[in-house]
Amino acid sequence: MATNAKILVAENDPTASHHLRKSLLCMGYQITGEARTGEEVIESIESNLPDIILMDINLGGKIDGISAVQKVQATLNTPVIYITANSDSKTFERARVTEPYAYIVKPYEIYQMQNAIEIALFNHGLKNQLKSSENRYRTIFEVSDNAMMLVDENSTITMVNKQFETLTGFSKESVENLKRWTDFFDDNECTKFEKRLHLAVNNPSAPRPHFESFLVDKKGDTKFVYTNVKKIPDSDTVIVSMNDISDLKLAEKEINLLNQELISTNEGLKQEITLRESVEKQLRYKATHDHLTGLPNRVLLFDRLKQSFAFEARHNTLIALMILDLDNFKNVNDTLGHLCGDILLKKIAEGLQKCMRQYDTVGRMGGDEFVLIINDAETIHGIITFAEKIQAVFQKPFDILGHETYVTTSIGVAVCPLHGSTIEELLKKADMAMYLAKKEGRNTFRFYSDSMDIKDSHRQNDMRTKRRLDQMQEYSLDHSLSRTGEEPVKNTLVH
Numbered sequence: 001m002a003t004n005a006k007i008l009v010a011e012n013d014p015t016a017s018h019h020l021r022k023s024l025l026c027m028g029y030q031i032t033g034e035a036r037t038g039e040e041v042i043e044s045i046e047s048n049l050p051d052i053i054l055m056d057i058n059l060g061g062k063i064d065g066i067s068a069v070q071k072v073q074a075t076l077n078t079p080v081i082y083i084t085a086n087s088d089s090k091t092f093e094r095a096r097v098t099e100p101y102a103y104i105v106k107p108y109e110i111y112q113m114q115n116a117i118e119i120a121l122f123n124h125g126l127k128n129q130l131k132s133s134e135n136r137y138r139t140i141f142e143v144s145d146n147a148m149m150l151v152d153e154n155s156t157i158t159m160v161n162k163q164f165e166t167l168t169g170f171s172k173e174s175v176e177n178l179k180r181w182t183d184f185f186d187d188n189e190c191t192k193f194e195k196r197l198h199l200a201v202n203n204p205s206a207p208r209p210h211f212e213s214f215l216v217d218k219k220g221d222t223k224f225v226y227t228n229v230k231k232i233p234d235s236d237t238v239i240v241s242m243n244d245i246s247d248l249k250l251a252e253k254e255i256n257l258l259n260q261e262l263i264s265t266n267e268g269l270k271q272e273i274t275l276r277e278s279v280e281k282q283l284r285y286k287a288t289h290d291h292l293t294g295l296p297n298r299v300l301l302f303d304r305l306k307q308s309f310a311f312e313a314r315h316n317t318l319i320a321l322m323i324l325d326l327d328n329f330k331n332v333n334d335t336l337g338h339l340c341g342d343i344l345l346k347k348i349a350e351g352l353q354k355c356m357r358q359y360d361t362v363g364r365m366g367g368d369e370f371v372l373i374i375n376d377a378e379t380i381h382g383i384i385t386f387a388e389k390i391q392a393v394f395q396k397p398f399d400i401l402g403h404e405t406y407v408t409t410s411i412g413v414a415v416c417p418l419h420g421s422t423i424e425e426l427l428k429k430a431d432m433a434m435y436l437a438k439k440e441g442r443n444t445f446r447f448y449s450d451s452m453d454i455k456d457s458h459r460q461n462d463m464r465t466k467r468r469l470d471q472m473q474e475y476s477l478d479h480s481l482s483r484t485g486e487e488p489v490k491n492t493l494v495h
Contacts (some may be wrong), residue, residue, distance in 0.1 A: 037061025167217030
């Protein structure tokens, strides 16, 4: 049971000292020295550093054993067992202040001394381990980057670290064992904090999610802190760790504001883009459609003809180009007025559109003249049938502001590739056929034929065809799409 611990024997009675020394040596202990006075105790400890002191209270010299222990404890952490013949309460109270490991009253049995020595050495070892553990813990506590505080079961702050001082502006001396954690939070935050503390104390194994809270510092300023609460095992003490995230929150707020501004800007841009696309679409429509009837104008007709020729080249089908010119339209303008003439043109446009298939095109060249592009025709007979369908539009009267108005049309037809393989050729020959239809009585249609007698009108038709081509080329698609619009085409005749 006995250890080989080093013992200093401080005994005023030489005989008692001799017997105690002999007994201890027999037990296996080492004796570092014997002292008769308090001064000798101090001198011996400084030179030999014993593991334990057996201290007689009534020593010779200027200081007694208790005073000698007080001086020793100022520099060394050596356990003490008092040996005394005095059992009065006053002496005991003086001794108790020095925290001895035993207080043995003479006379005593040697085995009592041995038990006291072993218990003292064991408890002193545990105390040193605990102190070492506390020192390590305090070091970790102090060097942590987070502000930390220990809170006891009464909500009193028992310990804080340097980061806590920096965060709050309060010194350790003004906080430890003087302030409660509630002094640093408002009522709303305290309620939230209470729930976390209650969870940490009553359910230590529960997950410890961090939570955000507002802390009030010494200046009364509010700081945003990221907080964690954990109960120290086997105690009623809770450790609270706080990380100042005020700058992060400020940055987050600024980022949110920037995001809102960006979203607002994006919405504005989207609206502007949508508006611009709508305007561009309107401009594109105006540039390619007749303002009165909504039909494709010269520009779009020219483009559709190019597409039709490309399709015909790949599929080896027929393309019919029809030019329609209203008969005696000038009489409508003269008798009913230009407003009625415009209404009539719009109704004719509606009727022609109903005759069109999905891949055909009807457009207005200007005045009372329309152009039809019939794609993917398989036979001439089919084209004739289509021309008759167009003529049927004009068999019924048109209701113009309550007036039934009849109007007929003369139609000239040219077919690709039979009559030509270019736009210029088809336009010229369809125009010649239309002129012949007018010459032969109007209200009919004519196909172009090489046998047509065009001697008297050849020059005039050449000039008409050239004018149409010039108009169509002048307003080519690429050029017109960049324009802001064009003037409405009035229903004036082009003859």
